[in-house]
Amino acid sequence: MAAPHSPRTDDWWRDAVIYQVYPRSFADGDGDGTGDLAGVRARLPYLAELGVDAVWFTPWYASPMVDGGYDVADYRVIDPAFGTLAEAEKLIAEAAGLGIRVIVDIVPNHVSDQHRWFRAALAAGPGSPERERFHFRPGRGAHGELPPNDWPSQFSGRTWTRVPDGEWYLHLFTPEQPDLNWAHPAVRQEHEDILRFWFERGVAGVRIDSAALLVKDPALADFEEGVDPHPYIDQDELHDIYRAWRSIADEYGAMFVGEVWLPDAERFARYLRPDELHTAFNFNFLTCPWEADRLRRTIDATLAEHAPVGAPATWVLCNHDVTRTVTRYGRADTAFDFATKAFGTPTDLELGTRRARAAALLTLALPGSVYVYQGEELGLPEAEIPLDRIEDPMHFRSGGTDPGRDGCRVPLPWTADGPSYGFSTAADPWLPQPADWGAYAVDRQRADPGSMLALYREALALRRSGRGFGDGPLTWLPSGDDVLAFARADGLVCVVNLSDRATPLPAHERVLLTSGPLDADGLLPRDTAVWLRV
Helix, strand or coil: CCCCCCCCCCCHHHCCEEEEECHHHHCCCCCCCCCCHHHHHHHHHHHHHHCCCEEEECCCEECCCCCCCCCCCEEEEECCCCCCHHHHHHHHHHHHHCCCEEEEEECCCECCCCCHHHHHHHHHCCCCHHHHHECEECCECCCCCECCCCCCCCCCCCCEEECCCCCEEECCCCCCCCEECCCCHHHHHHHHHHHHHHHCCCCCEEEECCCCCCCCCCCCCCCCCCCCCCCCCCCCCHHHHHHHHHHHHHHHCCEEEECCCCCCHHHHHHCCCCCCCCEECCHHHHCCCCCHHHHHHHHHHHHHHHHHHCCCCEEECCCCCCCCHHHHCCCCCCCCCHHHCCCCCCCCHHHHHHHHHHHHHHHHHCCCEEEEECCHHHCCCCCCCCHHHCCCHHHHHCCCCCCCCHHHCCCCCCCCCCHHHHCCCCCCCCCCCCCCHHHHCHHHHHCCCCCHHHHHHHHHHHHHCCCCCCCCCCEECCCCCCEEEEECHHHEEEEEECCCCCECCCCCCEEEEECCCCCCCCCECCCEEEEEEC
């Protein structure tokens, strides 16, 4: 059993390393081919040995799983595929015993069409109080045959679906995910009750899905590109909602991290004022290409937009929605954009792995907190999913042109041999694993001091030492073209070489860690990072 470490009791979230678990694909405890809470509980020692401070779970609630659990039918019930509420409570307690906090996912923009509220709204009919908790409207056209407006979907296709009685309801995602009406007091009260429900069970934080989309323009005006304010993104009324949530979180000493995709730095920072969200995901960094000048500008912009509100930055390379880092960095275009995802994109995995190792040291040396998506510590590439096994609605709603997000959601390999590489006793898990998955298995990497897993474990151990890491100032150092070099506190220096040639290291007392070996002359090779003590 892994030895527990003492969790911090101050503002731990300011410099925490948080591991994202996608429950369907982490570990299967009951042998049905789908990951579950029993599987996670059995692997908690692995997470403790890795050295993370907290674990964020994507939705584990009762759901038809049309959108991987982001179509929630009941927030107070664990989906039977994952286990039970009692098992979730045990997991939270056992994780705490190992010094690991638990963060859960809340999806406030919408619910499942199987949610009791929506089923009641369909049954009650037009003009009923039940429909006021959603956005039901008559259609346009002579016979109401046209949608109420032309808003674009987050998942391609229409944002309105017509029901048999002639009305239409709004869904920014799939038709199975009807949007809630946040102008309705019952919607606000329900979500405040949900927060308390999970905080009472020991949850240390909440990740807020699609945090900037909840409030809609009540006029439901047609969408006009570039016209402010946007009819359903970043409406001012959102801030009252999050102030109310923050007061609840403060009662329990809990934290929030928001999924906030906004191009306007000032508007973004408003969500991080001291009485609103504690943190928000840094998507500009996640989507940034592997280019020194772009990375430097993004880091500077991130720190600058957080500074006025005193919030810590967050750094993330990958999550359950985007192309895995090893694959993205091995392509000609190393940026991430949903619009450019395509089947069969040429990839140099050796190059991508080298860059991903360097990027790991870069992110872990930056000021603030870091999120690590499951499998990144194993260097997993994006998997090519056979067309007949794809489940992601993004693929189907794009007419089959978008490969979807299943490629980063393939079950983890725990052992080099055995059914489904140790993920399950089932030979064929819910998503198929590539034939070479055994090469990335945990048991094989544990025995290899040069593995990606060994790099992450050593990096997290050094970061936990506290000398210069985490929240605090960053100072850029003079460096050559396409080289990032910066100093932190206590003589910590990080250098990342993105140029096409080896570069000399600054004067230093000792080398703490490198993402790859230095060359024979002690130079830092291309696409390699180093931590120094000076």
